[in-house]
Amino acid sequence: MSNYRTHIVSTLSEIGQQAWDALLASQDNPNPFLSWAFLHALHASGSAAPETGWQPQYIVLYQGERLAAALPLYVKDHSYGEYVFDWAWADAYRRHGLPYYPKLLAAIPFTPVAGPRLLATDAAARAALVEVLVATQESAGVSSTHVLFPPEEQARQLREAGFMLRSGVQFHWLNGGYASFDAFLATLEQKKRKNIRAERRKVREAGVTLRRVRGRDAVDADWVLFNRCYRRTYQAHHSTPYLNLDFFRRIGDTMPDNILLVIASRAGRDIAASLVIHNERTLFGRYWGELEHVPCLHFEAAYYQPLEFCIEQGIAVFEGGAQGEHKMARGFLPTRTWSAHWLAHPSFADAVERFLERERDGIDDYLDELNERSPFRPG
Numbered sequence: 001m002s003n004y005r006t007h008i009v010s011t012l013s014e015i016g017q018q019a020w021d022a023l024l025a026s027q028d029n030p031n032p033f034l035s036w037a038f039l040h041a042l043h044a045s046g047s048a049a050p051e052t053g054w055q056p057q058y059i060v061l062y063q064g065e066r067l068a069a070a071l072p073l074y075v076k077d078h079s080y081g082e083y084v085f086d087w088a089w090a091d092a093y094r095r096h097g098l099p100y101y102p103k104l105l106a107a108i109p110f111t112p113v114a115g116p117r118l119l120a121t122d123a124a125a126r127a128a129l130v131e132v133l134v135a136t137q138e139s140a141g142v143s144s145t146h147v148l149f150p151p152e153e154q155a156r157q158l159r160e161a162g163f164m165l166r167s168g169v170q171f172h173w174l175n176g177g178y179a180s181f182d183a184f185l186a187t188l189e190q191k192k193r194k195n196i197r198a199e200r201r202k203v204r205e206a207g208v209t210l211r212r213v214r215g216r217d218a219v220d221a222d223w224v225l226f227n228r229c230y231r232r233t234y235q236a237h238h239s240t241p242y243l244n245l246d247f248f249r250r251i252g253d254t255m256p257d258n259i260l261l262v263i264a265s266r267a268g269r270d271i272a273a274s275l276v277i278h279n280e281r282t283l284f285g286r287y288w289g290e291l292e293h294v295p296c297l298h299f300e301a302a303y304y305q306p307l308e309f310c311i312e313q314g315i316a317v318f319e320g321g322a323q324g325e326h327k328m329a330r331g332f333l334p335t336r337t338w339s340a341h342w343l344a345h346p347s348f349a350d351a352v353e354r355f356l357e358r359e360r361d362g363i364d365d366y367l368d369e370l371n372e373r374s375p376f377r378p379g
Contacts, residue, residue, distance in 0.1 A: 004061040004068060004128050008136070012040045015060060019067040027116040029151070031284070032258040032277050033108045034115055039072065041250035047243050048109035053078045057104075059132050061125060069120040069129040072108065075142070077101045081242050083112035083322045084148050084168065084339045089352060093143065098345065100143045104136070107148035110242045112170070112322040113284055114337055117150040118157070126154075130161050137342060147340040158340035164353050166339045167363040169370070171325075171332035173318040178311050181304070184331065192329050192375050199296040200304060206294050208266045210305055215252055215259025222261055223248045226273045229289030243287070248275075262305045264290075264297055274301040276309075282317045283310050303330050325370070334370040336363070 009015060017036040024030045032038055041047075048054040055075040061068045078101065079086055093100035106117050120126035137145040147158055159165050178184040185193045203210075213222055227245040234241040252259065258279060264272040272290035276283055288302045303320070307330075310318050320327045328334070341356075343349040 004063055004125070006132050007060045007062070009058045009060055010056050012036055012043065012056075012058070015058070015067065015070070020070070023067050023070060023119050023121065026121055027119055029115065029281075031113060031115045031282065032255060032279055033111045033113050033284070034072070034119070035255065037254035038251060038277075039108070041247050041254065042109050045244055045247035045250055047247045048074070048081075052242075053080070054109055059129065059136065061120075061129055061132065063121075063125070066121070068122075069118070069125040071106055071118060071129055071133060073133075073136075074105045074107070074109070075102050076105045081110040082107060082146075082148060084146065084166065086144075086146065086341075089144075089343075089348070092351075093345075093348065098143070098348075102142050104140065104142050104145040105148070106133075106146070111286075112149060112337075113319060114149040114151060114170075116154065117147050118154050126157070130157060134161055134342075137344070143344055145342045149337055149339065152336075152338055155338035155340050163340035163342045164349070164356055165360075166341060166356050167360055168337040168339070169334050169363065169367060170322065170337050171320050171327035172335050173307065173310070173320065173327075173330075173332045175310055175314070175316050175318075181308050181311060184307070184311065187376050188331060189375060189377055192331075196304070196330060199299050202296045203294065203300045206266065206297075208264050208271070208294055208297060208300075210262055210264050210301060212305060212309060213261040213263060215256030215261070218252055218256070218259070218261055220249070222263065222273075223252055225263065225270050226261060226275060226287075226289070229273045229291055230275075230287055231289070232291055233289035260306070260309060262301045264294075264301050266292075266294070272297055272301055274306070276306050278309075278313075278315060281315065282319060283315050284319045285321045299330070303327075307331075328370065328373065328375050331375055333374070334367055336367065 020036040024034050043049055053076060057073050057075050059071040059073055079090060090100040118126050118129050120129055155165050227248055231241050258277050260276045262274045263270055271292045274288040275286050277286055283306055285302060320332050343352055
């Protein structure tokens with residue numbers, strides 16, 4: 001540790017975009033959600049800010065003047081926007097008269113996407129970062145620390161530092177080098193192929209047309225429309241949207257090459273939109289909303305149009321987002337995700353560890369079952 005200077009920063013402006021993105025570029029399989037532009041947009045727009053219960057407390061390590069390691073870390077006073085659910089743990093603390101909040105959370109707010117969390121230039125810097133995290137959580141007086149969606153090797157490194165591991169399941173589509181969407185459909189079982197074609201036909205017969213707008217071509221009216229659709233759909237589910245128009249405008253301005261909008265229209269009116277984020281290798285399904293309901297339009301705008309885009313652009317993986325067995329019928333396959341958890345209270349830590357052991361067996365069985373239900377034709 002003597003080679004590193006440690007800082008806790010409350011704003012990415014203290015680090016600077018050039019230093020942050022240079023560190024990110026040195027990681028294995030970084031994704032756009034870890035970029036300075038995306039994280040800063042979350043903070044500056046007020047979407048993930050102290051006022052909404054997200055207090056940035058990033059741990060950063062410098063070696064000389066170089067940023068050697070960093071961890072996107074937040075102090076949280078709730079568990080919203082995380083997608084690895086610990087509400088039952090919080091309730092158990094409450095029933096025993098113990099505070100569960102504040103807690104520490106290492107994650108990308110509102111984004112259940114796997115990727116490096118322990119950002120470091122080399123193994124020594126990553127080990128030092130873990131040491132600082134352990135010391136921070138032990139001195140901060142928090143109930144717990146949660147590192148969400150790290151890659152498996154980082155999850156196991158955290159386990160060696162005293163964290164408990166938890167598994168989850170997402171569904172990802174893999175590009176088999178398809179020449180066209182029809183070539184992809186030809187690899188599916190007949191019933192699933194027929195259902196997809198029927199869903200797409202229903203959208204066409206409803207008089208809906210779709211257009212894809214690259215981020216660099218989006219105008220402000222597109223972002224205003226998307227925000228309306230996004231908020232309307234949250235309201236229809238009696239939920240409060242996490243993001244706002246300022247956030248969408250910011251990422252539209254600062255990371256246009258990573259953005260694709262799919263906009264649906266009918267009778268001269270824009271009625272729905274989806275937003276996906278991508279790099280050269282992976283496309284990530286993110287946000288969707290509609291102003292009026294059309295059967296199967298969600299599947300067309302949020303799955304089939306992005307799948308066609310992946311095939312056209314040679315993008316290898318489409319990560320469909322959190323949960324959703326229904327994705328398997330559309331060619332997505334199950335994949336395991338990870339999270340790492342540390343609880344300060346010994347008795348609760350023991351109880352959670354026993355729970356996670358039982359849950360892990362259930363996840364293993366669930367993955368085995370899903371893998372037996374492949375949507376693809378044999379061979």
